[in-house]
Amino acid sequence: MASKRKYKGIDQLSKRDKIVVSLMVIVPTLLVLWLVWFPAVGTVLLSFTNWDGIGPLSGIKPVGLQNYIDIATIYPPFWPAIQHNLIWLAVLFFIATPLGILFAVLVDRGVSGTRFYQTSIYLPVVLSLALIGFIWQLIYSRDQGLLNAITGGTTDWYGDPDVNLWAVLVAASWRHAGYIMLLYLAGLKGVDPSLREAAKIDGASETTTFFRVILPVMRPINIIVIVVTFIESLRAFDIVWVINKGRNGLELISALVTQNVVGEASRIGFGSALATIMLLISSVLVVIYLRIAMKED
Amino acid sequence: MSVTSNRADEGQQRLIKPHEGGARSGKRWLLPLALTIISLIWLFPLLLALVNSFRDYAFTAQNGYMSWGGFTLDNYKNAWSQGDFGLHFWNSLIITVPAVLLTLFLSACVAFVVARFSWTFNIALLGFFLAANLLPPQALLIPVYRMFRAIELPFWFSESGTLLNSFQGLILVNVAFQTGFCAFVLSNYMKALPKELYESAVIDGASVTRQFFQITLPLCRPALAALAVLQTTWIYNEFFWATVLLQQGDKYPVTSSINNLRGQFFTDNNLVAAGSVIIAVPTLVIFFVLQRHFVAGLTLGATKG
Numbered sequence: 392m393a394s395k396r397k398y399k400g401i402d403q404l405s406k407r408d409k410i411v412v413s414l415m416v417i418v419p420t421l422l423v424l425w426l427v428w429f430p431a432v433g434t435v436l437l438s439f440t441n442w443d444g445i446g447p448l449s450g451i452k453p454v455g456l457q458n459y460i461d462i463a464t465i466y467p468p469f470w471p472a473i474q475h476n477l478i479w480l481a482v483l484f485f486i487a488t489p490l491g492i493l494f495a496v497l498v499d500r501g502v503s504g505t506r507f508y509q510t511s512i513y514l515p516v517v518l519s520l521a522l523i524g525f526i527w528q529l530i531y532s533r534d535q536g537l538l539n540a541i542t543g544g545t546t547d548w549y550g551d552p553d554v555n556l557w558a559v560l561v562a563a564s565w566r567h568a569g570y571i572m573l574l575y576l577a578g579l580k581g582v583d584p585s586l587r588e589a590a591k592i593d594g595a596s597e598t599t600t601f602f603r604v605i606l607p608v609m610r611p612i613n614i615i616v617i618v619v620t621f622i623e624s625l626r627a628f629d630i631v632w633v634i635n636k637g638r639n640g641l642e643l644i645s646a647l648v649t650q651n652v653v654g655e656a657s658r659i660g661f662g663s664a665l666a667t668i669m670l671l672i673s674s675v676l677v678v679i680y681l682r683i684a685m686k687e688d
Numbered sequence: 689m690s691v692t693s694n695r696a697d698e699g700q701q702r703l704i705k706p707h708e709g710g711a712r713s714g715k716r717w718l719l720p721l722a723l724t725i726i727s728l729i730w731l732f733p734l735l736l737a738l739v740n741s742f743r744d745y746a747f748t749a750q751n752g753y754m755s756w757g758g759f760t761l762d763n764y765k766n767a768w769s770q771g772d773f774g775l776h777f778w779n780s781l782i783i784t785v786p787a788v789l790l791t792l793f794l795s796a797c798v799a800f801v802v803a804r805f806s807w808t809f810n811i812a813l814l815g816f817f818l819a820a821n822l823l824p825p826q827a828l829l830i831p832v833y834r835m836f837r838a839i840e841l842p843f844w845f846s847e848s849g850t851l852l853n854s855f856q857g858l859i860l861v862n863v864a865f866q867t868g869f870c871a872f873v874l875s876n877y878m879k880a881l882p883k884e885l886y887e888s889a890v891i892d893g894a895s896v897t898r899q900f901f902q903i904t905l906p907l908c909r910p911a912l913a914a915l916a917v918l919q920t921t922w923i924y925n926e927f928f929w930a931t932v933l934l935q936q937g938d939k940y941p942v943t944s945s946i947n948n949l950r951g952q953f954f955t956d957n958n959l960v961a962a963g964s965v966i967i968a969v970p971t972l973v974i975f976f977v978l979q980r981h982f983v984a985g986l987t988l989g990a991t992k993g
Contacts, residue, residue, distance in 0.1 A: 402805055408896040412805070415797035415900075416813065419867055422794070426832060426864035427820040433831035494726065502720050510979070511727035514734065517971040517982070519925030519943050526737050526964045528957070529753075535957045537736065540752050565733070577987030626824045629927040633946055645826040652830050653932050659830060666827040677822045681815050684872065 431670060438663035458664035466661065472642040475556055479563070479643070480624035487564035488620050491571025496601065498572065499579045509576070513569035520566065520629040527562040552640025559630055559641060567623060571616055578612035579605070611683050618680045625673055644669055734968075741961035748958060763962035771945065771963050772938075780924055780941035780970075783855055787862040788919045792912060794863065795870035800900050802871070803878035804886065814872060821868030825928050832861065836933060853935055861929050866922065870915050873988045877911040878904060911988065917978045918985030921971050942967050 404412065441454045462469050498509050515523065530537045531548035538548060548558040582605055590600040606613070628645040631637045637646025644665055651662030740748060747758025767773070798817060802810045836851035843849055851857035881904070889899050905912070930944040937945065946967065975982060 403890065404896065411896045412801055416801050419794040419798050419817070419871070420813070422860065422864050423817060423820045423867060426861055427823060427828060428816075430828035430831035430835075431823060434827055437830060497719065497723055497726075500719060502723065504720065504723070508723040508727045511731045514731065514972075514975065516986075517921055517925075517975045518968055519927055519971075521927040521943055521946050522925075522964060522967050525946055525960060525967075526733055529736055529740065529961055530733060532957055535749070535753070537753050540754065562733075565730070569730070573983060573986055577983075622822060622824075626826075628826060632927070632931070645824060648826045648829060649928075649932060652833055662830055666830060669824045669827040673822065673824050673827070677819045680822060681819060684818065685811060685815065 434663050434666045434670060437659055438667040440660060440663075442659045443657075454660070458660040462661060462664050468638075468642045468647055469665075472644050472647050475641070475643055476624060476627070478556060479560065479627055480621065482560045482564060483567050483620050483624050484617075487567040488571050488616060490564070491568040492575050492616070494568060494572040495575035495579055499576060509572075513573045515566040516569045516573060518566070520563065520627075521633045523562050523566055524559070524630040524633040527558075527565075531558050549634050550639070555634070555640045559634065563627065563630060567620070571620070574616055574619065575609075575612065578609050582608060611686070614679065614683050618676050618683070621676050622673065622680075625669060625676070737961040737964050740958050741965045743958055745956050745958045763958050764966070767959050767962040767966060770959070771966070773942070773945075773966055775938060776940060776942045776945040777970075779855075779939060780943070783858055783862070783930070783941050784920055784923045787859045787866075787923050788916055790859065790863045791866045791870055791919055791923075792916060795867045795915075796874055796905060796908070796912070797900075798867070798871040799874035799878050800904055802875045803881070804899075804904070814875060817868035818872045819868065821865060821872075825865065829932060833932065852933060853939065855934075855939070858930055858933050861933065862923050862926060866919055870919065873915060873985070874908060874911055877908055877988070881907055910984070914981045914985035914988060917974060917981040921974055921982065924970060942970075 438458055439453055439455060440451045441457070442448070442451045494512050498505055498512070518526070528536070528549065533539060533545065533547040533550065536548065539545060546554060549555050586604050586608065587600060590604045595603065626645060627643055628637075628649070631641040631643055631646055632649070635641055637643055637650065648662050648665045648669070651658045651665065736753070740753065741763050742759050742761065744758040744760045744762070748755065751758070795817075798813070802814055833852065836857050839851040840849060841851060841854065841856075846854035846856055848854050851860075885903055885907075886899060889903055894902070924941070925943055926941075927943050927946075930941050931947070934940055934944070946963075
């Protein structure tokens with residue numbers, strides 16, 4: 392009987408326990424291996440081949456870096472997409488994220504009605520970016536949009552390739568700032584209040600206190616916020632896909648990959664090479680994130 | 689005992705207690721004013737959608753959006769029938785509920801093993817799951833898409849005959865992606881539970897299964913609740929996989945069906961607004977009713993408990 396077993400510490404396992412523990416690890420591991428890691432490796436491998444997506448897998452020939460060369464030279468949307476992703480990153484990094492941090496600091500000062508302010512600012516976070524693209528159409532639409540109604544202009548904010556990226560970025564920043572505020576607020580609440588006291592006694596102004604005391608002790612959350620910003624800009628997809636499937640001024644790498652797979656002309660090699668570039672960039676971010684998130688262990 | 693409720697209590701106290709060095713007496717009104725303006729700007733797009741969803745198209749077309757009047761409920765009636773929301777909400781439901789439950793169960797299993805036993809590969813295992821959560825899904829699309837198309841299923845299991853175009857496939861993908869984040873949060877939570885609990889259980893001869901279901905899971909209820917709320921929102925909002933893996937419009941969950949809606953409603957912004965509000969309602973309800981859990985779930989991942 393189990394109860395008569397000699398107690399040998401909490402890690403002792405019966406035969407049945409061992410099977411249960413193994414299953415608890417193996418089942419989720421296999422699922423993630425199958426649907427995340429195996430496809431990730433597959434993407435990288437396919438990017439070096441000429442598979443057209445129709446023939447059998449045995450007909451695949453390696454073509455070296457040809458797909459990458461083609462992307463860079465004869466695939467017109469590629470460089471605009473890179474540029475747009477970088478602009479996306481720059482706007483989130485230099486505008487939306489600092490704005491979110493500023494909001495967090497303001498809300499954290501604890502004036503009355505904080506709950507209302509906090510709630511209003513992060514309300515967009517619960518909406519999908521696809522829906523956000525839709526809601527902002529009420530402001531941006533050419534014929535009935537609020538923006539044109541006020542300014543009397545005739546700009547098609549979602550359609551004009553000169554302005555649509557910026558219009559979309561306003562909407563994306565609207566959500567991102569709320570998200571960052573939420574993350575940062577949690578970090579601020581964890582800061583030891585005695586630090587603030589000490590700085591105050593030493594006669595530091597509030598601005599100095601924030602930049603010299605609070606910001607440095609929030610280092611882990613700062614890095615998380617930065618990595619989240621990078622990942623979000625790399626993953627940006629929903630909002631442009633909803634608007635025009637990532638064409639005509641709204642090219643993003645994620646949208647190009649999808650176009651190459653789902654669209655009429657499926658170019659697997661192309662798509663895979665683009666996807667591999669995404670994986671490469673994200674792997675750097677993932678490593679940074681993991682190092683911070685799991686530092687304690 | 690519970691990290692989440694402590695955190696929330698702390699939050700409450702902080703809300704009540706103003707910072708000592710806060711607003712200086714002379715400019716006390718400045719901060720609330722600034723925050724009020726910011727809040728109103730942030731709420732504006734949503735309020736615009738809400739107000740205009742209740743207004744007659746002919747009226748706003750003639751008088752513009754800066755006018756007032758022409759209220760009606762017709763937009764909702766039309767949006768509901770044209771957008772076929774009954775069907776899409778049902779689709780969302782049968783995708784989201786199993787996906788959330790499965791994600792929580794599998795991630796709780798992983799987290800339990802990682803937190804309960806001290807094995808060398810624990811960190812690597814957690815990293816393996818968490819990293820999976822952070823990869824851009826588009827980068828994995830090609831192999832997943834091709835595999836799903838190649839895997840044949842019996843017709844009693846999936847109408848389409850393959851994993852592509854099936855709810856089961858979509859649920860699995862969602863679970864695979866979300867397990868990492870949940871396992872990470874739950875393992876941090878479980879590590880905070882005292883080891884003595886397991887000690888007495890082991891002495892009493894309780895099997896691992898019983899320890900998991902009768903000790904660990906009940907104690908993790910706050911974290912599980914927070915994650916359930918967060919995951920429900922995320923999977924309901926999930927757009928990419930649903931759009932590419934379910935290729936028939938009638939299988940789309942609500943969020944992906946936005947695209948169908950767009951073509952039909954393109955000329956009538958008030959209808960668009962009504963459709964948007966309908967789509968937002970479930971997440972907004974979750975947000976207002978279970979806000980504490982939503983915030984707790986999101987911040988549990990970023991700042992360790």
